[in-house]
Amino acid sequence: MQSIDTPAPPNVMPPAKKTANRLAATKVGGQIVHDYWSDLFNAKDDGRKVVWYNGTYIPPMFQTMDLAWVHGEAWSAYLAAKHGELPAQKAGEDRGYVRELCSYARTHIGSALLDLRAAVDKAAVDPTDARALTTSKLPPPDMLVNAYPYCSSGQQWDQQIFRLFGKKIPIFNLSIPLLWGGRADAGYLRGSEWEERSKYVARQLRELAAFLEEHTGRKFEYDRLSEVMSYIKKSAELRMEAMDLCTAKPSPASYFDWIVSIAHVNFLPGTQRIVDYFELVKAEIQERIAQGVGAVPNEKYRLFFDGMMNWNKIGWLAEKFAAVNASVVAGRYTHMSFWQEPQLIDLADPIMGMAQNYLICPNNHGAPIMIGEIDRVCDKFDIDGVVLHASRTCRGMTNSQFQIADSAKKHGRQAMTFEGDVVDESFYKDELLNTRLEAMLESMDSRRNYFAKSA
Amino acid sequence: MEQLISRFEQAAQHPLEGARQWKAETGRRVIGSFPMHFPGELAHAAGALPLLLQEGDEPITAGLSSMFPFYCGYTRSIVDQAMKGEYDFLDAIMFGDHCVQLLGAADAIRCNRPETRILFNQLISSMNAPWAMEQARETFRQLQRELEEVIGTAITAESLTASIKIFNRNRVLIRRLYDMRRAGKLALSSAQLQHIVKSSMVMDKETHTALLEQLLDEIAAKPAPRVGGVPIYLSGHLCQPPKLALLDLIENCGAVVVGDDLYHGYRYIASDVEETGDPIEALAAWYLTRNRKVPCPTRSDAGADWDAFLVQAVNKCKAQGVIILMAKFCEPHMYYYPEIKEAFEKHGISHLLVETEHESMPLEQFKTRIETFLEIIKRRAAA
Numbered sequence: 064m065q066s067i068d069t070p071a072p073p074n075v076m077p078p079a080k081k082t083a084n085r086l087a088a089t090k091v092g093g094q095i096v097h098d099y100w101s102d103l104f105n106a107k108d109d110g111r112k113v114v115w116y117n118g119t120y121i122p123p124m125f126q127t128m129d130l131a132w133v134h135g136e137a138w139s140a141y142l143a144a145k146h147g148e149l150p151a152q153k154a155g156e157d158r159g160y161v162r163e164l165c166s167y168a169r170t171h172i173g174s175a176l177l178d179l180r181a182a183v184d185k186a187a188v189d190p191t192d193a194r195a196l197t198t199s200k201l202p203p204p205d206m207l208v209n210a211y212p213y214c215s216s217g218q219q220w221d222q223q224i225f226r227l228f229g230k231k232i233p234i235f236n237l238s239i240p241l242l243w244g245g246r247a248d249a250g251y252l253r254g255s256e257w258e259e260r261s262k263y264v265a266r267q268l269r270e271l272a273a274f275l276e277e278h279t280g281r282k283f284e285y286d287r288l289s290e291v292m293s294y295i296k297k298s299a300e301l302r303m304e305a306m307d308l309c310t311a312k313p314s315p316a317s318y319f320d321w322i323v324s325i326a327h328v329n330f331l332p333g334t335q336r337i338v339d340y341f342e343l344v345k346a347e348i349q350e351r352i353a354q355g356v357g358a359v360p361n362e363k364y365r366l367f368f369d370g371m372m373n374w375n376k377i378g379w380l381a382e383k384f385a386a387v388n389a390s391v392v393a394g395r396y397t398h399m400s401f402w403q404e405p406q407l408i409d410l411a412d413p414i415m416g417m418a419q420n421y422l423i424c425p426n427n428h429g430a431p432i433m434i435g436e437i438d439r440v441c442d443k444f445d446i447d448g449v450v451l452h453a454s455r456t457c458r459g460m461t462n463s464q465f466q467i468a469d470s471a472k473k474h475g476r477q478a479m480t481f482e483g484d485v486v487d488e489s490f491y492k493d494e495l496l497n498t499r500l501e502a503m504l505e506s507m508d509s510r511r512n513y514f515a516k517s518a
Numbered sequence: 519m520e521q522l523i524s525r526f527e528q529a530a531q532h533p534l535e536g537a538r539q540w541k542a543e544t545g546r547r548v549i550g551s552f553p554m555h556f557p558g559e560l561a562h563a564a565g566a567l568p569l570l571l572q573e574g575d576e577p578i579t580a581g582l583s584s585m586f587p588f589y590c591g592y593t594r595s596i597v598d599q600a601m602k603g604e605y606d607f608l609d610a611i612m613f614g615d616h617c618v619q620l621l622g623a624a625d626a627i628r629c630n631r632p633e634t635r636i637l638f639n640q641l642i643s644s645m646n647a648p649w650a651m652e653q654a655r656e657t658f659r660q661l662q663r664e665l666e667e668v669i670g671t672a673i674t675a676e677s678l679t680a681s682i683k684i685f686n687r688n689r690v691l692i693r694r695l696y697d698m699r700r701a702g703k704l705a706l707s708s709a710q711l712q713h714i715v716k717s718s719m720v721m722d723k724e725t726h727t728a729l730l731e732q733l734l735d736e737i738a739a740k741p742a743p744r745v746g747g748v749p750i751y752l753s754g755h756l757c758q759p760p761k762l763a764l765l766d767l768i769e770n771c772g773a774v775v776v777g778d779d780l781y782h783g784y785r786y787i788a789s790d791v792e793e794t795g796d797p798i799e800a801l802a803a804w805y806l807t808r809n810r811k812v813p814c815p816t817r818s819d820a821g822a823d824w825d826a827f828l829v830q831a832v833n834k835c836k837a838q839g840v841i842i843l844m845a846k847f848c849e850p851h852m853y854y855y856p857e858i859k860e861a862f863e864k865h866g867i868s869h870l871l872v873e874t875e876h877e878s879m880p881l882e883q884f885k886t887r888i889e890t891f892l893e894i895i896k897r898r899a900a901a
Contacts, residue, residue, distance in 0.1 A: 159856035163588065163847055209644075215616045215816065217852045218643060222818050226857065236644035236818055238653075241612075241621060243638040270648070430625035455588055459848075462622030465584045466629045 070276065076343050081387035083378075086320045088343040095336060096326045104200045106131030108493060115204035117171075117221050119239065120213035120401060123295055123413075126267065126332050127288040128275045133201060134330040135220065139170035143374040143486035147197045151177060152487065166456045170219035174198050175227055189497045196342035204228070204485035206278050207273065210237040214459035235274045238269050239421055244429040251432055252404065252423070264418035284410075292413040294333035297463060299402035301341035302328060306398060308348045311446055313357025314392045318368045318466035320358065322419040324426035328401040359390040364507055367395035367441050367476075369467055370452030371460040373483040373491060383496070387504055392444045396460070399425040399436055430463040433442035434470045441476060448509055450500075455490040477510075479503040519736045526713040532597075537569045538607050540722055544868050547669045548609040549592035553592075553719075553757045554781060556642055557801050559791065560662055562723060563681040564669040566609070568753055570719035573758035574599050578654060584626040590847040591876025592758040593619040596663055600634070610668045612661065614901045616643040617816060619847070620757075625865040637664045645806055654802035657698040662699065662798065675793040678797035684723050687786075689787040691730040692718065698782055699736070700777055705742035708752070708775045716759055716782050727862035747774030748892045751837035753828055753858075754851055755780050756816070760843050760874060767881055768841060771888045777835035779812050779828065780843070788812045815850035827860035832867055838896045841888070846875045862881040868895050 065449030081414055107111050107126050114125050117135040125132045142148040148170050155294050156162065162169075181199050209223055211217030218236065226236045240260055248254040272283040302324070309316055324344065327337045351357070366384065374381065402408075404423060410418030416504045441449065449471040468478035478500040484490035529536050535790040538549045547566040551558065559566030573595040578585075581598030599605060605627075613624035613636055626635055639661045642653040662673050692715060698704035699711070707715075714733075718726050753758070759782035769775065779785050789808040792800040813822035832840055840862060844851050857870070862869045870891040872884060 117792075159859050161844075161852045164849060164852040168853075209818075213618065215618045215621075215643065216849050216853075218616075218818050219815065221852050223853050225820070234820070236647060237646050238642055238647065239641050244642075245638050260784055267649075402565055430629055444653060453586055458589065458618045458622060462623050463616065463629075463670070464586075466625065468835065469629075 066316045073373065078456060079241055082360065083317065083319065083346045083381040083384060084356065084360055085381065086316050086344060086347050086358070088340070088347045089320055089323050090420070091343060092324050092327060092340050095331060095340060096419065098327070099208075099331050102132065103131055103202065104316075106507065107202045112205040113202045114208055114408060115221075115224060116208040116210060118214075118237070119424055120329050121208065121210050121237070121268075121271070121417075121421070122330050122332055123288060123417070124271055124275065124292045126478060127272075127283060127285075128208075131202065132274070132330070133204070134162070135171040135224075136167045136220060137326060138174065138201060138328050139167040139486045140372075142170060142174070142198065143504075144377065145197065146375065147192055147249045148375075148486050149278035151198050155178075162487070162489075163456060165216045165482050168216060168223070169456075170486050171288075172223055172227065174201055175203075175224055177307075178203050179227065189356045204232055206273075206275075207232050207234040208237065210421070212421060212424040213241055214426065216459065233274070233278050235271055237271060239264055239424075239427065241427050242422060242432070244432045248415040249432070251428075251436060252419070253406075257422075260422055261415060261419050264422055265415045268414050271427070282366065284377050285414075289410050289413055291333040292408060292417070293340055293410050294335060295328070295402060296405045296408045296410065298337045299328055299405035300335070301338065301345050302401075302402060303405065305341060305345040306350050306393070307443075308345070308352060309392055311352045313359065313362035314390045314444070315351035315356060315358060316344075317381065317385075318366075318391035318397055319377060319392045320344075321394070322372050322377060325401060327396065357387060357390060358386045360442050361388045362388070362390040362449050363388035364504060365445055366391045367437070367444070367449045367471075368452065369437070369464060370395070370448055371454045371457045371485045372396060373452060374486050375455065375488040376483065376491060383500070387500065389449070389500075389504065391444065393440050395425050395437060396439070398440050399423075399433075420502070423462040425458050425463070430466050433463065434467055437467055438470055438474055441471070441474065448479070448503055450503075451478065451480040453482050455484045456487060457485050477503045477506050519733065519741070520735045522698075523710050523713060525729055526652070527710075527716040529717035529721045529726075531574050533569065533716075534604055534607075535868050537567060537639050540567050541607065547609040548607065549637075549665065549668070550605060550608040550805045551854055552596075552613055552615050552624075554570060555615060555805065555812070556612060556639075556661075557658075557684050557685070557791070557804065558719075558723075558802065559797075560658065560665055560673060560679060561612075561669070561671045562796060564665050564671040566665070566669050566730060567722060569608070569721060571596055571599075571605075571692045572716070572720065573876065574604075575717060581626075584630060585605070585622065589619050589622065590757070591624070591874075592845065593623045594878060595758075596621050597626045598629075601630050603631075605631070605634065608634070610637050612639065613629065613718075614639040614641065615816075616640065617850070619849070623790075632694070635668060637661060637668065639664070641805065643817050645809055646821070648805055651802055654805050655798055658764055658801050658805075661855060664802060675797055675899050678791060682791045682797055682800065683726065683793055684879075685788040686793065688718055688723050688727045688730065690792055694734060694786040696777075696787075699775075702744050702776075703741060704737070705744050707769055708778075709762045710765075712759055712762065712765065712780075714783050717787055719782075719786065734760070740753060746776055747772055747841065749774055749776040749837045750892075750893050751776065751832045751835060751840045752778040752780060752783070752843060752844040753840055755782070756785075756814070756848060756851060758845060761879055763881060764772055764874065764884065765844070768888055772892050773841075774837075776837050777831055779831065785812045787816070815854040816884070826856045829861055829867065829883050829899040838899060839870070839891065841891070842871045844871060844873050846873050868898065869870040 149171035155169040157209040209221035471478040481496035561568040580601035759771040788811045791804040813824040
């Protein structure tokens with residue numbers, strides 16, 4: 064490691080040689096995700112009904128009814144991660160969707176447009192275009208469910224899908240109101256607002272069960288939901304335990320390992336396979352700690368990532384940070400969401416605990432409570448600096464980022480912002496990130512030097 | 519008439535000064551509010567002045583440190599004004615819309631101006647939910663309780679019904695102007711009509727109504743039919759009004775505006791609240807049904823079709839074309855634009871999209887586009 068007295072100038076360009084030491088277990092995770100999509104593409108052939116949904120992690124409700132499901136965001140992210148998003152985005156643009164609109168939505172709606180086009184004319188999909196072929200594999204919906212905490216764009220997006228299919232597909236809108244936190248008794252997981260909203264969302268989940276019964280002609284078995292939730296809960300516990308182990312220095316896993324493990328707790332079926340996956344992840348992390356191995360070989364800086372992921376750039380960003388010995392240890396999207404409070408789930412009657420976990424999507428807290436939680440996570444992982452991804456078309460995640468940066472600075476941490484987007488690569492500004500990252504790391508070095516000399 | 523229009527203009531152009539003066543003169547409370555969906559009747563019933571917060575004309579400066587530039591001009595302007603202390607005289611601000619950008623603005627203001635009293639009430643945006651009525655009612659009851667606490671006055675059913683009647687009367691009178699405009703019997707410009715609607719959002723309602731009555735009397739005494747031009751319908755601009763220079767430009771290019779669905783226009787005054795029965799129930803019903811009168815893209819409502827509404831409205835007022843005014847970064851409008859465009863194309867309605875921004879107003883470029891648009895309409899009509 065470099066001495067803190069003689070800091071090397073950070074070189075922010077990703078090196079030709081890979082530096083990021085990604086968890087080997089994530090390859091197993093990747094296979095599980097791949098199998099999910101392959102299975103989904105065959106859903107219609109298997110006679111399963113398909114739900115398109117957006118928002119929070121409600122698939123246990125669908126799994127209970129043996130449905131297949133498509134998470135619109137995940138589909139857009141999947142296409143982007145495979146660099147196959149452009150045909151869908153172009154289809155959206157051709158129809159007139161303005162580029163400043165949520166790129167998740169533009170990609171998903173564009174994909175639906177391609178679907179509709181192919182349904183009318185099979186020749187509309189160019190058989191030599193692998194990306195267009197991938198896009199066209201998405202099975203069309205039999206039901207739509209919208210369950211977006213916080214973001215109005217999410218609800219409007221599903222309305223567009225509903226209207227695109229001629230308002231003929233049954234739709235259920237789950238309202239997940241903001242936890243504003245303005246009452247005197249407000250706090251994280253407490254207060255009268257928390258209690259009222261929890262009951263409200265729980266009640267709607269029971270209505271959702273009735274909606275699914277109505278449109279499948281089958282009974283919603285709550286025992287089956289408990290069984291599904293038992294796997295989800297166990298996976299969530301293992302994930303949180305494994306994340307907590309990353310307080311170790313060097314951090315054995317990085318934010319980018321957790322990013323590629325989100326699908327498993329976001330929209331994959333609750334089965335033993337995801338429990339096994341997180342056991343594998345945890346075991347590898349424990350082994351790395353025993354051996355002193357880090358996700359970034361020469362960890363010098365520990366960072367927190369705020370904002371939505373830039374799905375086109377996962378590997379690119381992982382390498383960029385690792386190349387300058389910066390370990391991105393935690394993030395708002397990974398550490399403060401996706402069943403992050405599994406203890407709230409009572410397997411005898413999981414509905415209330417599910418509702419509460421949906422409510423605490425990190426955006427869905429008013430800024431003071433959300434920022435308090437971010438600061439708590441930063442303290443826990445001994446974070447030096449906060450990197451804020453200002454995702455151009457995802458205002459749900461850019462709201463309050465100025466206040467998050469202010470709070471980080473008040474707590475003695477550096478903060479920097481870079482511009483990009485969730486799945487529209489054209490908004491990503493690499494040089495801006497390079498310059499700002501370099502400046503932030505230099506500031507950290509200066510600060511360390513100052514304190515080292517003062518000591 | 520010029521004198522009356524000037525009164526409306528003064529109030530519309532300087533809403534905060536007007537409210538400050540009203541407060542000083544009456545010693546009563548002023549409650550700021552986000553636009554679009556919350557009725558002002560509740561605050562009025564408690565004796566306060568409900569003030570719909572308006573986009574300012576000033577460049578965004580202080581607000582730059584709290585909001586990204588890729589947010590709509592209204593949101594950024596509101597935060598900017600708050601951070602400059604412009605809202606410090608307000609007794610409370612009522613936030614709570616569903617719009618993600620406005621939610622960001624609410625938090626930015628809370629963090630930067632912690633002394634501002636905020637009432638947060640989020641209306642259900644899913645209008646077809648079986649529990650929508652119950653939720654809307656409960657939201658208004660909660661707001662009623664909070665307003666009573668801030669203002670220190672009980673809002674009785676009688677006082678609320680009285681306020682509803684006052685607001686209805688005001689809307690009815692403005693709608694008369696709209697009817698006259700549609701019938702070609704009103705010579706007011708779009709900018710003048712905006713002054714009238716916008717001032718209604720910020721003035722003491724009874725004073726505004728009294729001025730409106732005088733205006734209608736004067737118009738009746740001296741009817742002045744509109745002079746020719748290409749009849750145009752204006753659509754869009756939800757939270758903030760289109761800039762006056764743009765409205766003037768459209769008319770100076772040879773258009774005559776015969777109808778609109780602007781929030782600082784017909785959308786604001788399109789529907790009334792029931793004056794009988796439980797007034798909270800009536801407000802909840804108003805909220806849930808007004809979307810069918812003028813569909814709003816911010817609400818999820820299977821029974822409302824903005825595109826179909828527009829086609830009908832355009833035909834009703836015999837407009838020969840539509841200018842769509844889209845505030846940059848307004849997501850709900852961006853979502854619905856493609857199907858509106860398709861509906862216009864299907865029905866052979868000429869249309870022009872004009873994207874507006876808070877900071878810049880490329881008037882020369884707009885002029886060329888609007889003149890060309892009007893020329894195309896004329897040629898089509900002549901063909």
